Amino acid sequence: MSAPEPGLSRRRLFGLAGGAAAALALGGCGSLGGGGSKDGKLHLNMFIWAGSNQGVLPREVVKQFLAENPEVSIDFVESNNTVTYPKMVAAKKTTPDDNYVDFGFFNASTFAQGVEDEMWDALNPSVVTNMSHVLKPYQVKDNMGAGYQLTVAGLLHNKKVAPAAPTSWKALWDPAFAGKVAVFDYQWIPLVLAARLNGGSEKNIDPGFKVWAEHAGQFKALLNSNDQLLNLMSSGDAALSYWWYGISKDWIKGGAPFEYVTPAEGAVSFPAYLAMVSNLNSEQKDVAQQIINRLLEAKAAGRYADLTGTIAATDNAVLTERQKKDPALQPEVGQKAMQFDWGAIASQDAEWRKRWDSEVKSRMK
Numbered sequence: 001m002s003a004p005e006p007g008l009s010r011r012r013l014f015g016l017a018g019g020a021a022a023a024l025a026l027g028g029c030g031s032l033g034g035g036g037s038k039d040g041k042l043h044l045n046m047f048i049w050a051g052s053n054q055g056v057l058p059r060e061v062v063k064q065f066l067a068e069n070p071e072v073s074i075d076f077v078e079s080n081n082t083v084t085y086p087k088m089v090a091a092k093k094t095t096p097d098d099n100y101v102d103f104g105f106f107n108a109s110t111f112a113q114g115v116e117d118e119m120w121d122a123l124n125p126s127v128v129t130n131m132s133h134v135l136k137p138y139q140v141k142d143n144m145g146a147g148y149q150l151t152v153a154g155l156l157h158n159k160k161v162a163p164a165a166p167t168s169w170k171a172l173w174d175p176a177f178a179g180k181v182a183v184f185d186y187q188w189i190p191l192v193l194a195a196r197l198n199g200g201s202e203k204n205i206d207p208g209f210k211v212w213a214e215h216a217g218q219f220k221a222l223l224n225s226n227d228q229l230l231n232l233m234s235s236g237d238a239a240l241s242y243w244w245y246g247i248s249k250d251w252i253k254g255g256a257p258f259e260y261v262t263p264a265e266g267a268v269s270f271p272a273y274l275a276m277v278s279n280l281n282s283e284q285k286d287v288a289q290q291i292i293n294r295l296l297e298a299k300a301a302g303r304y305a306d307l308t309g310t311i312a313a314t315d316n317a318v319l320t321e322r323q324k325k326d327p328a329l330q331p332e333v334g335q336k337a338m339q340f341d342w343g344a345i346a347s348q349d350a351e352w353r354k355r356w357d358s359e360v361k362s363r364m365k
Helices: 010-014 056-068 081-094 108-116 129-133 169-173 189-196 206-214 226-235 245-253 282-295 298-308 321-325 331-336 342-347 349-363
Strands: 041-049 072-079 103-107 146-158 181-184 219-223 240-244 258-261 268-276
Touching: 041 056, 041 282, 056 072, 056 282, 056 298, 072 081, 072 282, 081 103, 081 108, 103 108, 103 282, 108 268, 108 342, 129 282, 146 169, 146 226, 146 245, 146 298, 146 331, 169 189, 169 206, 169 240, 181 226, 189 206, 189 240, 189 268, 206 349, 219 226, 226 240, 240 245, 245 258, 268 282, 282 298, 298 321, 342 349
Parallel strands: 041 072, 041 103, 181 219, 181 240
Antiparallel strands: 103 268, 146 240, 146 258, 146 268
């Protein structure tokens, strides 16, 4: 990792307090131009997830940072990784001086794909000092990112359409739910589950493709946004999906007619990582790492977990009494959950997409 360039003193970049706070544009992603400058300020684009309080803590942290550092501006790209990551890849190839996203939050499958694509840059432990608190299972080789939170996925069903709660992951391909299953397109949890529960694995995926080729009629839709899933499930057009505990709990609290179930085979562990893109200049790297370090602070990590119903992947997160009492938010939940080989999945993503299109989607009714 390179130090800040001589022309940009750390005092000027990080030591100025007071004065007007830099404007914070929510949702934009304007052109970086001149190596990361915008309106005369050092500029970065930060990715955050949309919905279910996932943007609250990042906005708080960035707002405080910008108030202390008016030379910096940060725009948020707020969406999901399924939509955003392909745009990141395209931008890095076609406009390498104008990233779509410079740093932010990435789920396990997207992060692993980024490692495969050499998307990420190493974090400097002397800058991101709070990486020392990341739990060992979520530490990243060569510091190419940092584990942040952990969520688990179980079954989510509409109680009005399917009053009896499913008890096994096999319900996803049970004929009783034919035409009523909604899942994200190209997100491989259903495929890997089908393989694992039929004698295969991430490295022997054929049994999974066989299951879904034979049960392609299960799908009401293949999705690319949380809102699509919420709308389909709420209307009853779809009755069953896999989904994350925190978001499911938030929807249920909001009045959705859903029930979240941990299948008999166990929930699926799904970590989230903080990472930065590999082609940033030294000044941008320093800003990205300073913000990542603040997100990893004990109070911030605990607050993010509280807001989103996730489990902090750090050993010092400050938890509320509510978090401590929620059995689904205890560290052992993540430890007991099914652990996927996300690196193996990422290395086969291109091949699996082709097979999914030809063997499964082509058979959908």
